[in-house]
Amino acid sequence: MPLPTATPAARLPSPLREEASVLQARLAALAGALDWAGVQALARPWVQAVRDEPAPFWAMESLLREYPISSAEGLALMRLAEALLRVPDAATAIALTADQLGRADFDTAATGGDGPHKRLASLSASAIALSKKFLPDGEHPPGLLQRLGAQTVVAATVRAIQLLGRQFVLGQSIAEALGEARSQRQAQPQLRFSFDMLGEGARTEHDAQRYLRSYRDAIAAIAVTAVAGAGPEANDGISIKLSALFPRYEDAQRVRVFAELLPRVLGLIDDAAAADLNLTVDAEESDRLELSLELIDAAAAHIAARHPRWRGFGLAIQAYQTRAEECVHEVARIARHHGLRFMVRLVKGAYWDGEIKRAQELGLAAYPVFTHKHHTDISYLACAKALLDHADVIYPQFATHNAGTVAAIVQMARVRGTPFELQRLHGMGEGVYREVSRYTPPAPPAQAGGLPVRIYAPVGEHRDLLAYLVRRLLENGANSSFVHQLADPQVDVDALLASPLQAAPEPGQPSPLQLYGSARRNALGVDLSIAAERAPLLAAVAATRVPEVAETPASEIDATMRRLHAGQVAWDDTPLTERAAVLLRAADRLEAELPAWCGLLVKEAHKTLGDCVAELREAVDFCRYYALQARDTLGPRELPGPTGESNTLHLHGRGVFVCISPWNFPLAIFAGQVVAALVAGNSVAAKPAEQTPAVAQRFVGLLHAAGVPQDALTLLHGPGETVGAALVAHPLTAGVCFTGSTPVAKHIQRALAAKDGAIVPLIAETGGLNAMVVDSSALPEQVADAVVQSAFRSAGQRCSALRLLCVHEGVADGVIAMIGGALQELAVGDPAEYATDVGPVIDAEAHAGITRQLERLDREATLLARRALPDGPAGAQHIAPCAYELARVADLRQEVFGPVLHVVRWGPGTAAHGGAADVEALVAQINALGYGLTLGVQTRIDSRAQRIAHAARVGNVYVNRNMIGAVVGVQPFGGEGLSGTGPKAGGPLYLYRFCAEQVVTVNTAAAGGNAALLAGAH
């Protein structure tokens, strides 16, 4: 759907800008705006007072001082806090506690500090150290006494975490939270609250409806306490997360976002407006910024029409985003355009680590966030100034625990006489705000009697608190965090309050493209969530027609092989550096032509846009990685030996390599095989899959243009049974590299073995019955995300795809229900559409084959969930994503190469029916399937993940993430057993398999004696 240019998104600059220039603009905006000596003078007494009267032991600051998250102890406590409360079974709870407490040394931890802190900290440390003695080592069944002791330790740990959690939730229900707010207000009448109903983002419609109800109920309850006529500034309010209200709150699903999410938000707006409350939309990941502004624009139109006098609508803006200031101006423009006033909460941003990782994974040209803490501080101040400048349409709400930031805001607001409020999180920054609340600003008069402070107050049960708690632990645990430094007496007060404006602007972190250092550039990616970035791809898709590729007549194969055989000699003699340079040129060219390649991949291979970009990047990575590997490892190598002799190992091409590749990665796998063979000095007969010759032909053309001689590479298109078989059987074939099904690999192996003449090596990469092991400590939402991506992306047509989900019986019902719900949210349709998650399977034959396998599953297994298919021709070649439950692992007999997930339960209760009683038995059952490609593990018990990986006979193990999308050089890919021969593609050992080796030994003393030895003798 093309967007009109006047949308809020279109008014924002690209987030992919160079950090330094953005920073200069922010500094320029702040020129003359602040007197930092005055800021320090204001904040110094606050900080000193907090230092003199520190927070209690159980406060976050103190806890993190005793057990910083950079220590094993701090990390153990954080991970326990995240997981323990949700574990339903005693055995797993004990294993988790033993695992986490076991890896830390509480005996010697917590020695910092002095006075009451130190005594309390060492008391708690001794208690933990003592408790550890009751916990089992590893997962061997403990004796009865130890078991009773272990249960007591676990119960005590659960209590401690609940206690910790209580510091950060105002109440377990909105009624409890309102009661607590009332009692806090008795002591501090100027306090207001913004309630946050805790929980993970929704994965299913059911979850979204639950969150919607809880928001509605909360607004109704807050409304009862609101003072009529007081206005949203004076009343308590609510904060909402759009990701909780809709399971697909993402740019690609914008049509549904406006059709389904927007009405939910408008309903909440109507409720909040009727009660004259402040309703704030929380800020989430940066890839939703454009979408959220469009949503805010639509909401503003509704408010203008229905509640033109309501001034309580608001949103949060994250200063760590490099386009935060432009966002402030855009929000002000929207408010002005609709004749409204917004309440805007300025935060620094809570997802910094995630933003950095996403940018690196996607290979973006720049980070969307600043990469130094003081750059974010500068941006925050620039945004604060901009907000204060828009006082006619914005009521600014400054959310920070940083005393310097607070003082700077007070100073800037005082100059302008603009009203504003401060915000903090419940359980954090209490010391600073205790002091700030004692401060009475001289102006403006409206704020006499203390600065208004609003507390962001999470409401919810302990289980829902955990993810929030961990975010806060991380936030405060960071060395650069103000709260962390405030608690550290080693940090001088002046250093704590140093001006971010004076700190020398630092060069940004190495860009995502420098992830692999200076030697190899990360493949450039595309942020599809940015309209301007995806537009060229959509245009290319629309313009692409798939060219016809002529089949290779059987009569030409022999002549082609002879030509390649002859051409190999010159190519092998080409200097290694030049062969590598050809690959590097090819990589650059691929990158530059990204949109056109995506067009072809969508049209010929029915790939979704996201999959196309990922595939092209993989091909680029293969070219660069093998080029560097070749340069580094394939040159001549001197070997040690006796004096008077030189021994040199030379690697060279074997001859003509036959490369046979599949249709599911028609570019990446095809390219990986071909360039590896070429750079090692072979000539290549490249046989692509019958379904995808056009992609292959284009790539061969690109390689020729990059410098591969015509006689070193030829495309041979045609059926496997004829063209493929003739190539394998040809006497000049010196090696075969095959990716495809296990039966065809076996067939090739037999054909090669049956040939007379040289012994020809085979590199085969085949399929897998890939499992994911989920225990009861795993987070269901993470499991659901990983399963849906691994099983259904690319319509399940990846050899790495998840086929068998093995879930612990204690959590199985909930996990299965969540996956079933998430599966219903998948967009099944035309891959040319940006919104599509699951396209058709490759061809009618594949469709018919999978359909037959599903008929068998309908008879033999229990259907758990099936996504409805689109009507009409769009759905004709689609397989509906679905999940079936099997009784036992062994019931999975064959790979279904489509979006079909099998599920089994495991745990002691399943053993009677042939299920696996524990993880060891489960892994043994998985190994017995005979395949060995990928394995997923979802657990918070680190030692368990390691043991599973050790016992599993598979090539790639992925812990607590999805199990697809192996990255070249990062996750070298390939399996064992029925899954392939190795070596792994994209790994350090791959190229050697394409080489013949020769050692040249020269008796350097032959001509009369050992001159070198004699010359060096003393």
Ligand SMILES: Cc1cc2nc3c(=O)[nH]c(=O)nc-3n(C[C@H](O)[C@H](O)[C@H](O)COP(=O)(O)OP(=O)(O)OC[C@H]3O[C@@H](n4cnc5c(N)ncnc54)[C@H](O)[C@@H]3O)c2cc1C
């Ligand atoms: C009332 C309230 C509501 C909130 N709502 C939201 C919300 O809707 N969305 C949201 O994302 N967050 C929200 N937050 C969380 C908020 O982002 C963090 O609490 C805040 O960033 C901490 O900043 P500070 O000024 O208290 O501390 P400081 O210690 O001064 O700043 C810490 C912050 O600096 C930034 N930072 C740290 N290291 C780096 C680095 N290397 N490069 C660049 N930047 C860095 C990060 O944003 C980090 O959180 C909210 C906080 C409050 C108080």
